[in-house]
Amino acid sequence: MLQTVAINPAIPTSRATTRAKGSPRLISDYRAGVGCASCCLQGVCLPSNLESPELDRFDAIVAQKRKVARGAALYRNGDTFEALYAVRSGAFKSVGVSRQGDEKITGFYLPGEMLGLDSISPCRHSYDAIALEDSEVCVIPYAALEQMAASTPALQRQLFRLLSSDISRDQGLMLLLGSMSAEQRLAAFLLSLSRRFQRMGFAANCFVLRMTREEIGNYLGVTLETISRLMSRFQRAGLIAVQQRDVELSDVEGLMEIVGHW
Amino acid sequence: MLQTVAINPAIPTSRATTRAKGSPRLISDYRAGVGCASCCLQGVCLPSNLESPELDRFDAIVAQKRKVARGAALYRNGDTFEALYAVRSGAFKSVGVSRQGDEKITGFYLPGEMLGLDSISPCRHSYDAIALEDSEVCVIPYAALEQMAASTPALQRQLFRLLSSDISRDQGLMLLLGSMSAEQRLAAFLLSLSRRFQRMGFAANCFVLRMTREEIGNYLGVTLETISRLMSRFQRAGLIAVQQRDVELSDVEGLMEIVGHW
């Protein structure tokens, strides 16, 4: 019934990596032999429209990779902004912490997506970036990137596009948070994940949630109990098949109908 | 009690412009004699960090101004993206319309703020930009801007900053929509308006709302009745003095306390 396949060997399921819980800060830097040209995310990542000579220059900038263990922070609120990060494998959440200790998740980041775009202007990070599972990122020093962009129109354009599309994405989420019922939010969330998995070349209708019900609820502005109830309701309605974190979208049309307009 | 002063002669109160309701599309283009160097918004607008020789080149790009009558559209969902717009006077709302006809406001734009940043990537506008009152914008053709940015590091940097800060702003709003009660949302909204009026050099605690209760509610994800009730409650609590669209923040501290954390 729930033929959850191993979607990608590079992205272990959450189940398989439940460890290292109490040992954060396990971050290692190293210079990897893998360049953008041979990266499987080449088509969806920042340099996706760069040609061979420029791609090499870009490669020199992102020479450094970084591994982040599950639960560890790639950066924290208050850290000075020095680089953008492209997720190579794994997944991250961006989370703000209030003085009262309340957490609010502002985004999830999957392979091929970029972390840190909101920190360019204030020059400091305003959120924590926490790995949801053992992950790896490409470090893109911003000063060097900006400098290269000035002499590489294609890169400049791509950066403007990237920033702009991030704004679009956030505005879409604002619509979601501001005018949708909990039911619509969850349906929209599942469809969004589906699209993003598909974008990076994986199965669109069958995936493993990288985050807990609590994290989903936090992100969508509802409680974890509501998420749980809705998951059950969606399952009863035949829209999805869900077992723990394995999700199969059985009726994408139906989900889109729930989201309705927009 | 409510000593509502005429904040700025360039920005008439909404009361004074209640007309031309049924006559949209009243847009006129012209080349104004006012350059950025002599603009009163110079300190807060895009070219705020450009020096004299570059500022002139920039000025040549934004030679064109455009007037938009109350209720008219600066651009509409689906229009091809050709320019960014800086609000010179007046106010705009950005609004998405669903197939069902539901409207959702994604942002309000005051003088010195930029419209269209979300449309760079898709090359088409995804929302309608509607004038809340008779307004004027500076037209910044994007192709020319991008070209100048490539040869003007200061401009490129400023653009990256602008885009990035828009992302920050949206994420702040996501926090608001996703995890705040209606009470907190309205308090945060009023404080946000206050900050923005102050930024453009006006009184921070005494201003005229450019939008209806319905528009505020739509934007904040609650109903107009809720906004109305909360306004009354805030007034009874001595936090604000409100009469129609004239608002005075009597107890900024108290409002901030309501918003609480973040």
Add this chain to the structure above:
DNA sequence: CGTCCCATTGAAACCTTTCAAACTGTGTGG
């Protein structure tokens, strides 16, 4: 095999919406 984290489910409390009515200021037409 026990512990712990995560997920599920129920019932009451709460906030917000919905539906409805009345009120206010503004602009129009007699």
Add this chain to the structure above:
DNA sequence: CCACACAGTTTGAAAGGTTTCAATGGGACG
């Protein structure tokens, strides 16, 4: 100049969705 129409606002009462509090169940790891 007044009466009317209308858009926007205010307020009430009932209905609805979501949260809160609480208890139970399930899977993974030591």
